[in-house]
Amino acid sequence: MKCRKFSVQRNLLLWIGGAILLVIIFVLVFGPSLCTHDPLKVDYTLKLRAPCREYPFGTDGMGRSVAARVVYGLRTSMKIAIVVMLISCVIGVCVGVLSGYVGGSVDLILMRVMEVVLAFPDTILALAILGTLGGGMKNQIIALALVRWTKYAKMARDETMRLKKEEYMEAAVAMGNGRFRIVLRYVLPGIIGQILVLATMSIGPIILSGATLSFLGLGVQLPNPELGLLINEGRDFIRSAGHISLFPGLVTALTTLGFNLFGEGLNDYFDPRLKEKAVSD
Amino acid sequence: MLRAEHVSKSFCVGRGRNTKIQAVLDVSLEINKGEHLGLVGESGCGKSTLARMLAGLIRPDGGTVLLDGQDIQKLPVKARKEFRRKVQIIFQNPQQAFHPRMKLYETLAEPIRLFHLVETREQERLMLEEAMERMGLTTDIFGRYPHEISGGQAQRIALLRSLMLEPKVLIADEPTSMLDVSVQAQILKLIRQTTEENEIALLLISHDMDVIRAMSDKVIFMHESALNLN
Amino acid sequence: MEEEQTRELWRIERLQVFFKTRGNDIMAVNEFSLSIYQGERLCLLGESGCGKSVFGMALLKLLPENAEVLGKAYYKGMETVGMSEKTFARLRGTEIAVIPQGAGSSLDPTMRCGKQVEECLRLHEKENSQVCRQKVLSLLKRLELPRLPGIARDYPFELSGGMKQRILVAAGIVCHPQFLLVDEPTKGLDWGCRDKVITLLKKLVEDEETSVLLITHDFNVAKSLADRVVVMYAGEIVEYGMREDVLERPVHPYSKGLLAALPQNGFQAIEGFSPPLDQIPKGCRFHPRCPHATGRCAQEHPNLTDLGEGREVRCFYAEG
Numbered sequence: 001m002k003c004r005k006f007s008v009q010r011n012l013l014l015w016i017g018g019a020i021l022l023v024i025i026f027v028l029v030f031g032p033s034l035c036t037h038d039p040l041k042v043d044y045t046l047k048l049r050a051p052c053r054e055y056p057f058g059t060d061g062m063g064r065s066v067a068a069r070v071v072y073g074l075r076t077s078m079k080i081a082i083v084v085m086l087i088s089c090v091i092g093v094c095v096g097v098l099s100g101y102v103g104g105s106v107d108l109i110l111m112r113v114m115e116v117v118l119a120f121p122d123t124i125l126a127l128a129i130l131g132t133l134g135g136g137m138k139n140q141i142i143a144l145a146l147v148r149w150t151k152y153a154k155m156a157r158d159e160t161m162r163l164k165k166e167e168y169m170e171a172a173v174a175m176g177n178g179r180f181r182i183v184l185r186y187v188l189p190g191i192i193g194q195i196l197v198l199a200t201m202s203i204g205p206i207i208l209s210g211a212t213l214s215f216l217g218l219g220v221q222l223p224n225p226e227l228g229l230l231i232n233e234g235r236d237f238i239r240s241a242g243h244i245s246l247f248p249g250l251v252t253a254l255t256t257l258g259f260n261l262f263g264e265g266l267n268d269y270f271d272p273r274l275k276e277k278a279v280s281d
Numbered sequence: 282m283l284r285a286e287h288v289s290k291s292f293c294v295g296r297g298r299n300t301k302i303q304a305v306l307d308v309s310l311e312i313n314k315g316e317h318l319g320l321v322g323e324s325g326c327g328k329s330t331l332a333r334m335l336a337g338l339i340r341p342d343g344g345t346v347l348l349d350g351q352d353i354q355k356l357p358v359k360a361r362k363e364f365r366r367k368v369q370i371i372f373q374n375p376q377q378a379f380h381p382r383m384k385l386y387e388t389l390a391e392p393i394r395l396f397h398l399v400e401t402r403e404q405e406r407l408m409l410e411e412a413m414e415r416m417g418l419t420t421d422i423f424g425r426y427p428h429e430i431s432g433g434q435a436q437r438i439a440l441l442r443s444l445m446l447e448p449k450v451l452i453a454d455e456p457t458s459m460l461d462v463s464v465q466a467q468i469l470k471l472i473r474q475t476t477e478e479n480e481i482a483l484l485l486i487s488h489d490m491d492v493i494r495a496m497s498d499k500v501i502f503m504h505e506s507a508l509n510l511n
Numbered sequence: 512m513e514e515e516q517t518r519e520l521w522r523i524e525r526l527q528v529f530f531k532t533r534g535n536d537i538m539a540v541n542e543f544s545l546s547i548y549q550g551e552r553l554c555l556l557g558e559s560g561c562g563k564s565v566f567g568m569a570l571l572k573l574l575p576e577n578a579e580v581l582g583k584a585y586y587k588g589m590e591t592v593g594m595s596e597k598t599f600a601r602l603r604g605t606e607i608a609v610i611p612q613g614a615g616s617s618l619d620p621t622m623r624c625g626k627q628v629e630e631c632l633r634l635h636e637k638e639n640s641q642v643c644r645q646k647v648l649s650l651l652k653r654l655e656l657p658r659l660p661g662i663a664r665d666y667p668f669e670l671s672g673g674m675k676q677r678i679l680v681a682a683g684i685v686c687h688p689q690f691l692l693v694d695e696p697t698k699g700l701d702w703g704c705r706d707k708v709i710t711l712l713k714k715l716v717e718d719e720e721t722s723v724l725l726i727t728h729d730f731n732v733a734k735s736l737a738d739r740v741v742v743m744y745a746g747e748i749v750e751y752g753m754r755e756d757v758l759e760r761p762v763h764p765y766s767k768g769l770l771a772a773l774p775q776n777g778f779q780a781i782e783g784f785s786p787p788l789d790q791i792p793k794g795c796r797f798h799p800r801c802p803h804a805t806g807r808c809a810q811e812h813p814n815l816t817d818l819g820e821g822r823e824v825r826c827f828y829a830e831g
Binding site: 431432433434461462463464465466467469470489491492494495 | 558559560728729730768769772773774775777778779780781784785787
């Protein structure tokens, strides 16, 4: 007798993370129409207001609504994060699966390249790339993707090598499947769960490093709002009007938390060891 | 038809891969059309390695495997696919021979789609339903996953999947050692029946002398990586 | 016979095991009544999926949480089904031991083999490590493991399947238990190893006078180890009795079929599959596959019929 049971109901992390993500998605979709204020409109008469009914997050040094800027900032940050995630995921998975499946000298070369990238701390490498390419959102995305693909590559390679040892891979070869078809039909479905987890978990760190780069002035350029940039803007008023930095910071933290919790939950969901063991005999 | 000439294979194992074990050493054998050949030996004597070399799944260190006089390692891509069709192998643990996340219908349809055996999806389904009936299986397991069926059913499906390609040679590597006695009898009977009907050459590998005795016309004993012919 | 009754180690009365699943409750073991006597080797024979391991695990209270056990089981007069986990755990460590199935996965891959055996001993006996190690080594020697004492320092992955199984046997028996549950000791082992493990196990339990409940699907194992044999089909007992009776002159059609399916008896397979436990047929559970089934078999569920000499069979036509 075999019974398989997913304990989604008991998977609290997935639910909390999911709830936070839902709120974020709501803000991303409907945020702009909810904001009554233009995030770019400067009005010095309103500058440095504390949070009130009209401006729930207060106003910044140029009288712009922090709430509206956070909403648009979150959009920018998420846009960057998702694009970076997609690019790095595709590069990483391709490299990883190729490396793991073909093995031999291909593996050797690809892994050495990866180790070179891994040898630098993420932010330093991204800074170096941005320093060479120049600032701006496009380059920021390129820099982040070039740093982050290694995470996927490493995982995809390990998983592919694990799957390659499975008997059904051998059976698939014996069946007459070509290499490409095996990767498509057998390897990818086997690692997609892990990739999904990693992709979700990586959104948080990407937002953070994106924010770091913008904070340092190398990413998205003023006056466009971006979470890291917004935090940076509040730096000058940190003693007198802390809310300018506080709210973007909070949103950054919350978003990261949401994605991480959701990722953790997904991980538990996909982890065969945590699944209730099938009772046999 | 399928012939191995002086094949050898060794693996590096152990800490730091420094211990070399000779799995198969200078083995030659031949399987002819419609013949039932039994290969007996203790576990760890290289039976499975030999089977995988014959099926072209691993490359021998020395010697050649020939199908109808052609070296299978030197086949062009097209011919290699044809070789896969002609020489089929079924494994010891049937449940591990299927993709765990693929429904059994998909698993079974693989060979049909790979070799374009039929034109339409309806024909495909019809063909599978017919084949399932011949194997004594019901079609309600189409929608299940490999872990949801019993070992006996899984081995039948593995056999069915191989037979759909109408192979010339079937290599069965310990097909029943994971199964209960009553199921073992069913599977072996089925293998014997189908191979005899379609004149498929069978190489049956087992550690169980009784099984081999009941199944094959000719027996080869394998001992410590080499063969003793009977 | 009378004397044996007094040395009853286990008395199991109408034990039932259910699994709660999303849809409905699945009955894995149905009305299992049985006695196990001291020093006896009882073999539970059945196909995979018939509930034999579930029964063993239920007896040892090792089932997952979604299982429910009904009925009574007395160990030396103590009721164990309702017993608290803590009390039973003490019993399980000292007097009752288990050799789990799956030699490959039952050993901790990061711990040296000798250490794993020693661990069992040190949990229950307050002896210093030197004494323990000596005991373990002498036990491993009795199990005829090669390369002693070096093998005790090997990790499980360095050993073959047969050796791992012997390490498991050592871990099970090192505390001198009175009752030993052995679950499929030969699964996945090949011929030579199988014989060796069984012979060694037999020698050990004879020396130690341990009662054994052996769970297996292998006739040959049952033949060489058991005093009494219980045949199980689809969650219930279909036949039990002394080894020679059941294995050589079976009465129930299922036991007959199993015997005929052996390679040396000419592969007379029983038609069909054993039913999954959530699709148990009405009437006699074996009737869809039984060559002698009549209309009565499809309607009525037979009870165990006493044939005398400690032999019972669940079939209407047992006498004929």
